[in-house]
Amino acid sequence: MSFRKRNAVISSSTSSQTATSRTENAPIPGIRPSPLDGRPTTSTGTASLDNLLAGHAGLPLGTSLLIGEHGTTDFAGTLLRYYAAEGMIQGHQIHVLGLHESWRHSLPGISTDDKKSSSKSETASNDKMKIAWRYESLSSGGGPRDRDAIQRQNSSAAGTTSIFCHSFDLTKRLNPTDVKGQIGFHPSMGMPNLSSPGRDTSSPLKQFIKDIAYKLANSPPSEVHRVIVPGLLSPTSYSSSSSRPEEVLQFLHALRALLRQYSGKLTVIITLPLALYPRATGLTRWMELLCDGVMELIPLQSSAVHAPPPSSKSDSKSEDQIQGLLKIHSLPIFHEKGGGSSETNSAHGDLSFSLSRSKGLVIKPFYLPPVGEDEQEKKKSESSKGSMEF
Structure with missing residues (x-):
């Protein structure tokens, strides 16, 4: 039977494995x-x-x-x-x-309505992040120390949400x-082959x-x-x-x-x-x-x-x-x-x-x-x- 000290670090392999799994599962x-x-x-x-x-x-x-x-x-x-x-x-x-490469300049720009809707969703999510940590800490029985962890969770959840299909404006x-x-x-x-026209x-x-x-x-x-x-x-x-x-x-x-x-x-x-x-x-x-x-x-x-x-x-x-x-x-x-x-x-x-x-x-x-x-x-x-x- 093997014994291990309490304060000894087990290994960094588990942390590296979790980090790689998170990067693989990232959207x-x-x-x-x-x-x-x-x-x-x-x-x-x-x-x-x-x-x-x-x-x-x-x-x-x-x-x-x-x-x-x-x-x-x-x-x-x-x-x-x-x-x-x-x-x-x-x-x-x-x-x-x-x-031709000039075709890239004819690509339409994002519509202003799409930008407004995305900005509104971002402000709403930010307001939710500011208010939710208080009630979530009370419901879970946690103290003020849990505020940073909850903010990190909310920020990660907000970062994963992205627009799947944008709306474009042909005039922009x-x-x-x-x-x-x-x-x-x-x-x-x-290009034509001038050295050997037959080939x-x-x-x-x-x-x-x-x-x-x-x-x-x-x-x-x-x-x-x-x-x-x-x-x-x-x-x-x-x-x-x-x-x-x-x-x-x-x-x-x-x-x-x-x-x-x-x-x-x-x-x-x-x-x-x-x-x-x-x-x-x-x-x-x-x-x-x-x-x-x-x-x-x-x-x-x-x-x-x-x-x-x-x-x-x-x-x-x-x-x-x-x-x-x-x-x-x-x-x-x-x-x-x-x-x-x-x-x-x-x-x-x-x-x-x-x-x-x-x-x-x-x-x-x-x-x-x-x-x-x-x-x-x-x-x-x-x-x-x-x-x-x-």
């Missing part, structure tokens, strides 16, 4: 568990889009999302800006393919003081995969990466060699392999111009099969946009006008509780989207106006114009 900024199965999810920067992703309330880590868009509009590009801005604020690493630009992450731009067109240089898509794989392998486990591939196969951003089916499919296969290998630290969003590569072609269908989620944006013509009648409140109602339709073809992460299945897609029904300065891109159910309401509104507007002329 990662911008990551929260899914309400369905607890898998880690991150925000796309658009709250209405997060709510559509199979009930996970965010984009699950280790998954990809393909967004196809018809016409010459750039609503999908706006979603990418929100996705990049959210990652920059949360401290994530962002990798962009085929865009991202403030450098709010930026915590890093963004890197990779070329999508290879082709290495593909920029393969080089992009190599760069991401190297950074993922050499980054800490708590670092989250976001990959942005805008306008895939667009002739203005990609060379003709990159648009070959074997080149594109190998690129998507490699991205899918990285997502499965680093399922706890990587997400991908890809946009595709459906005017050049419609969904009826076999290449586009194969690309959709290699992505975890597929969505389709159908912008409406200016004459078909359901605009509100001209009135004194037209400024507030103009933000709610429908600018296009949204179709969900597949969602990431099939789950036994129904997440990601075709039943959830049909439950959403017809979806529409609208883009405004303050609210951003809002996705909501699509409803046609009642029959005859448009004619009455037109008559009222014409009568009001006639009265103003007299």
